[in-house]
Amino acid sequence: MLLAGATASLAGAQGEDASPEKEAGIPVTDPLVVEKCGSCHAADSKGNLSRISWSRTTPEGWAQAIKRMVRLNGLDISPDQSRAIVASLSTSHGLSPEEAKAVMYIPEKRMIDETNIPNDDVRGACAACHAMGQPLSWRRSRHEWKLLQDLHVALYSQADAQYRRPAAVPPGAAPAEGEAPAKKRTRGEVALEWIRKAAPLHTPEWAAWSARVRSPKLAGEWLVTASVPGKGRYVGTMTLAAGGADRFTTRTVLRPIDGEGPAITRTGSGLVYAGYGWRGMSQGGGAGAPDALGNAAREAMWFDPDQKSGDGRWYWGEYHEFGYDVKLTRASAEPAVLAVVPGRLKVGTKGARLRILGHNLPAQPGDVDLGSGVTVRRVVSVSPGEWVVEADVAPAAPSGPRDVVLAGAVLEKAFPVYRSVDFMKVVPETGLARLGGARHPKGYQQFEALGFENGPDGKQGTADDVALGPIDVAWSIAEFPTVWYDDDVKFVGKLSPAALFTPNVDGPNPERRFGRNNYGEVWATATARAEKDKFGRPLTARGFLVVTVPSFQRWDQPEVSK
Numbered sequence: 001m002l003l004a005g006a007t008a009s010l011a012g013a014q015g016e017d018a019s020p021e022k023e024a025g026i027p028v029t030d031p032l033v034v035e036k037c038g039s040c041h042a043a044d045s046k047g048n049l050s051r052i053s054w055s056r057t058t059p060e061g062w063a064q065a066i067k068r069m070v071r072l073n074g075l076d077i078s079p080d081q082s083r084a085i086v087a088s089l090s091t092s093h094g095l096s097p098e099e100a101k102a103v104m105y106i107p108e109k110r111m112i113d114e115t116n117i118p119n120d121d122v123r124g125a126c127a128a129c130h131a132m133g134q135p136l137s138w139r140r141s142r143h144e145w146k147l148l149q150d151l152h153v154a155l156y157s158q159a160d161a162q163y164r165r166p167a168a169v170p171p172g173a174a175p176a177e178g179e180a181p182a183k184k185r186t187r188g189e190v191a192l193e194w195i196r197k198a199a200p201l202h203t204p205e206w207a208a209w210s211a212r213v214r215s216p217k218l219a220g221e222w223l224v225t226a227s228v229p230g231k232g233r234y235v236g237t238m239t240l241a242a243g244g245a246d247r248f249t250t251r252t253v254l255r256p257i258d259g260e261g262p263a264i265t266r267t268g269s270g271l272v273y274a275g276y277g278w279r280g281m282s283q284g285g286g287a288g289a290p291d292a293l294g295n296a297a298r299e300a301m302w303f304d305p306d307q308k309s310g311d312g313r314w315y316w317g318e319y320h321e322f323g324y325d326v327k328l329t330r331a332s333a334e335p336a337v338l339a340v341v342p343g344r345l346k347v348g349t350k351g352a353r354l355r356i357l358g359h360n361l362p363a364q365p366g367d368v369d370l371g372s373g374v375t376v377r378r379v380v381s382v383s384p385g386e387w388v389v390e391a392d393v394a395p396a397a398p399s400g401p402r403d404v405v406l407a408g409a410v411l412e413k414a415f416p417v418y419r420s421v422d423f424m425k426v427v428p429e430t431g432l433a434r435l436g437g438a439r440h441p442k443g444y445q446q447f448e449a450l451g452f453e454n455g456p457d458g459k460q461g462t463a464d465d466v467a468l469g470p471i472d473v474a475w476s477i478a479e480f481p482t483v484w485y486d487d488d489v490k491f492v493g494k495l496s497p498a499a500l501f502t503p504n505v506d507g508p509n510p511e512r513r514f515g516r517n518n519y520g521e522v523w524a525t526a527t528a529r530a531e532k533d534k535f536g537r538p539l540t541a542r543g544f545l546v547v548t549v550p551s552f553q554r555w556d557q558p559e560v561s562k
Contacts, residue, residue, distance in 0.1 A: 373397025
């Protein structure tokens, strides 16, 4: 985060030598950035602007910083100027593709269990209030990271309390370098030490990318595979047309891989930051229901530096809870395999009919390889977009994913071979929905039930488990007994047969004990219709669902977002 004002002005008044920075800055060369930011962020003889030249971040990070300057320091800036500065700084003071990839879940608005938190001290100091991806979306000098901590103390009283708590010292742990054994460190000190090493200003990745960053050449046709929780998988094409500097218009046509339902057509536009970071918007027909696939969506995607592939999420909903997970591959004259239907094959199966969906597939029957233990009996039909084959799966075929090879095109892990569905998981394992409808919008939660085989080791929950995809199940909700006699199931909302949870209205409920709101905690339970456990009982799984109150405060203030 940036602090403008007194500190920067004082440094400028005292001259370059007064700067506390010991690291080389990244000069600011854009005249508009210098014009709008230079009145507070003092320049030195090397073209550095105080604070700015010692920070790098994503487009969202720079947009957040500008909004803060508007709110706290009275920055006078137009929307066009703001967008231009975000685009400029995202290139000159941005992240390398490798650095950005690790935190793409932030602009993609994904709810995930973060695995990038090294210990409980860093968790308590940083991730108690926001996702760890927030600070890891920045790269700063050592001095800037300390100033960020100071800013938190100045603005948020809880941060000071969190930073001052004693750090957990593992038994027998050696003291930190240069530290006396008797000294006890705080959480804030541990977190600062870690973040300085994990996210420094200068990295080999940034040095390499800043020398080769180039304008995106993405115009043309792209092959798309997409999945939507609760809706299924889709394949299609996305056509990008150049619409100005780093800008493109889009037309996407997706069709369900199971052949049921109409094609989805979406049109939109997007802007590419730093040569690889796509941010766009699109919409299609059929909007209306909260989970309708034609609803207007924001798009956040990451393109590989070779500009031949990309992936990301197109999301919508008041809480960004709905979305397409997408993968893109640049279309060429070469054949490409996109998906295989059905999604799994059981050992011992005879004459299974598989649809191989692709692009520029050969028009004449030829060789197709479905992997170990799977033999193609015959090719039923061929077309440039789809081959249909019949295949046998040997009784001794090993469990696991199979690659499909057709005319030189390879789709890795196209489908799994399995012996049995040994267990299921409900995803997400912990869901979140928000009451609404009276004064605030609702926040929905979509669940899915996924099947798994134990894998070669025969144990559940290990690395060799074989993922089998969605399982046909019946859904219900059950009480999570946090409080006795609260009957959350009666009040929190409804779970549809397709596993879409719709929360109840917000506000006190006179029919409920103590007139409480309709919040609560329940289980979303999936019961398999056909799959049985070793005792002959239907497989079951459940996910935890928290139904809470609306989000009454939004940190991304609309008054400075226009």
